[in-house]
Amino acid sequence: MKLTIAKxxxxxxxxxxxxxxxxxxxxxxxxxSHHMPLITTLEKGELRIKTKDGGMELIAIxxxxxxxxxxxxxxLV
Structure with a gap:
Protein backbone atom coordinates (compact mmCIF):
# COMPACT_ATOMS: atom_id res chain seq x y z
CA MET A 1 0.00 0.00 0.00
CA LYS A 2 1.14 3.55 -0.62
CA LEU A 3 1.65 5.28 2.74
CA THR A 4 2.41 8.93 3.50
CA ILE A 5 2.97 10.33 6.99
CA ALA A 6 3.21 14.12 7.11
CA LYS A 7 3.37 17.12 9.38
CA SER A 33 -3.63 -3.08 1.59
CA HIS A 34 -7.21 -2.94 0.29
CA HIS A 35 -8.57 -1.77 3.67
CA MET A 36 -12.04 -0.27 3.46
CA PRO A 37 -12.14 3.55 3.17
CA LEU A 38 -11.79 5.17 6.57
CA ILE A 39 -11.25 8.56 8.20
CA THR A 40 -10.51 8.69 11.93
CA THR A 41 -8.60 10.59 14.58
CA LEU A 42 -5.46 9.26 16.23
CA GLU A 43 -4.34 9.47 19.84
CA LYS A 44 -0.89 9.89 21.38
CA GLY A 45 1.18 6.81 20.70
CA GLU A 46 3.35 5.12 18.13
CA LEU A 47 2.94 4.46 14.42
CA ARG A 48 4.40 1.05 13.51
CA ILE A 49 5.20 0.76 9.82
CA LYS A 50 5.97 -2.70 8.44
CA THR A 51 8.02 -2.06 5.30
CA LYS A 52 7.95 -4.14 2.11
CA ASP A 53 11.39 -5.59 2.94
CA GLY A 54 10.12 -6.88 6.31
CA GLY A 55 11.63 -4.10 8.42
CA MET A 56 9.82 -2.07 11.07
CA GLU A 57 9.88 1.71 11.48
CA LEU A 58 8.44 3.54 14.49
CA ILE A 59 7.23 7.15 14.67
CA ALA A 60 5.96 8.68 17.93
CA ILE A 61 2.95 11.02 17.59
CA LEU A 76 -1.39 13.78 9.25
CA VAL A 77 0.30 14.45 12.60
Missing part, protein backbone atom coordinates in the same frame (compact mmCIF):
# COMPACT_ATOMS: atom_id res chain seq x y z
CA UNK A 8 2.06 20.45 8.15
CA UNK A 9 5.56 21.49 7.02
CA UNK A 10 7.24 18.22 5.96
CA UNK A 11 6.88 14.58 4.95
CA UNK A 12 8.00 12.24 7.75
CA UNK A 13 7.70 8.99 5.78
CA UNK A 14 6.51 8.09 2.30
CA UNK A 15 6.64 4.83 0.37
CA UNK A 16 5.24 1.34 0.00
CA UNK A 17 4.35 -0.49 3.22
CA UNK A 18 2.94 -3.91 4.08
CA UNK A 19 0.95 -2.44 6.98
CA UNK A 20 0.76 0.40 9.48
CA UNK A 21 -0.50 0.11 13.06
CA UNK A 22 -1.92 3.29 14.55
CA UNK A 23 -3.18 4.41 17.99
CA UNK A 24 -6.87 5.01 17.32
CA UNK A 25 -9.36 6.42 19.80
CA UNK A 26 -10.75 2.89 20.36
CA UNK A 27 -7.32 1.24 20.58
CA UNK A 28 -4.58 0.16 18.20
CA UNK A 29 -5.68 -0.76 14.68
CA UNK A 30 -3.68 -2.16 11.79
CA UNK A 31 -4.24 -1.00 8.22
CA UNK A 32 -3.39 -3.40 5.38
CA UNK A 62 0.96 13.27 19.91
CA UNK A 63 -2.25 13.10 17.87
CA UNK A 64 -3.31 13.00 14.25
CA UNK A 65 -5.73 12.04 11.54
CA UNK A 66 -5.82 8.95 9.32
CA UNK A 67 -7.42 8.67 5.89
CA UNK A 68 -7.54 5.41 3.97
CA UNK A 69 -8.81 5.38 0.39
CA UNK A 70 -8.38 3.01 -2.53
CA UNK A 71 -5.22 4.77 -3.78
CA UNK A 72 -3.30 5.49 -0.58
CA UNK A 73 -3.20 5.82 3.19
CA UNK A 74 -2.37 9.28 4.58
CA UNK A 75 -1.57 10.12 8.19
Missing amino acids: IDKILWSGEAESVSVPGTEGVMTIL EQGMLEVNKEETVI
Whole structure:
Protein backbone atom coordinates (compact mmCIF):
# COMPACT_ATOMS: atom_id res chain seq x y z
CA MET A 1 0.00 0.00 0.00
CA LYS A 2 1.14 3.55 -0.62
CA LEU A 3 1.65 5.28 2.74
CA THR A 4 2.41 8.93 3.50
CA ILE A 5 2.97 10.33 6.99
CA ALA A 6 3.21 14.12 7.11
CA LYS A 7 3.37 17.12 9.38
CA ILE A 8 2.06 20.45 8.15
CA ASP A 9 5.56 21.49 7.02
CA LYS A 10 7.24 18.22 5.96
CA ILE A 11 6.88 14.58 4.95
CA LEU A 12 8.00 12.24 7.75
CA TRP A 13 7.70 8.99 5.78
CA SER A 14 6.51 8.09 2.30
CA GLY A 15 6.64 4.83 0.37
CA GLU A 16 5.24 1.34 0.00
CA ALA A 17 4.35 -0.49 3.22
CA GLU A 18 2.94 -3.91 4.08
CA SER A 19 0.95 -2.44 6.98
CA VAL A 20 0.76 0.40 9.48
CA SER A 21 -0.50 0.11 13.06
CA VAL A 22 -1.92 3.29 14.55
CA PRO A 23 -3.18 4.41 17.99
CA GLY A 24 -6.87 5.01 17.32
CA THR A 25 -9.36 6.42 19.80
CA GLU A 26 -10.75 2.89 20.36
CA GLY A 27 -7.32 1.24 20.58
CA VAL A 28 -4.58 0.16 18.20
CA MET A 29 -5.68 -0.76 14.68
CA THR A 30 -3.68 -2.16 11.79
CA ILE A 31 -4.24 -1.00 8.22
CA LEU A 32 -3.39 -3.40 5.38
CA SER A 33 -3.63 -3.08 1.59
CA HIS A 34 -7.21 -2.94 0.29
CA HIS A 35 -8.57 -1.77 3.67
CA MET A 36 -12.04 -0.27 3.46
CA PRO A 37 -12.14 3.55 3.17
CA LEU A 38 -11.79 5.17 6.57
CA ILE A 39 -11.25 8.56 8.20
CA THR A 40 -10.51 8.69 11.93
CA THR A 41 -8.60 10.59 14.58
CA LEU A 42 -5.46 9.26 16.23
CA GLU A 43 -4.34 9.47 19.84
CA LYS A 44 -0.89 9.89 21.38
CA GLY A 45 1.18 6.81 20.70
CA GLU A 46 3.35 5.12 18.13
CA LEU A 47 2.94 4.46 14.42
CA ARG A 48 4.40 1.05 13.51
CA ILE A 49 5.20 0.76 9.82
CA LYS A 50 5.97 -2.70 8.44
CA THR A 51 8.02 -2.06 5.30
CA LYS A 52 7.95 -4.14 2.11
CA ASP A 53 11.39 -5.59 2.94
CA GLY A 54 10.12 -6.88 6.31
CA GLY A 55 11.63 -4.10 8.42
CA MET A 56 9.82 -2.07 11.07
CA GLU A 57 9.88 1.71 11.48
CA LEU A 58 8.44 3.54 14.49
CA ILE A 59 7.23 7.15 14.67
CA ALA A 60 5.96 8.68 17.93
CA ILE A 61 2.95 11.02 17.59
CA GLU A 62 0.96 13.27 19.91
CA GLN A 63 -2.25 13.10 17.87
CA GLY A 64 -3.31 13.00 14.25
CA MET A 65 -5.73 12.04 11.54
CA LEU A 66 -5.82 8.95 9.32
CA GLU A 67 -7.42 8.67 5.89
CA VAL A 68 -7.54 5.41 3.97
CA ASN A 69 -8.81 5.38 0.39
CA LYS A 70 -8.38 3.01 -2.53
CA GLU A 71 -5.22 4.77 -3.78
CA GLU A 72 -3.30 5.49 -0.58
CA THR A 73 -3.20 5.82 3.19
CA VAL A 74 -2.37 9.28 4.58
CA ILE A 75 -1.57 10.12 8.19
CA LEU A 76 -1.39 13.78 9.25
CA VAL A 77 0.30 14.45 12.60
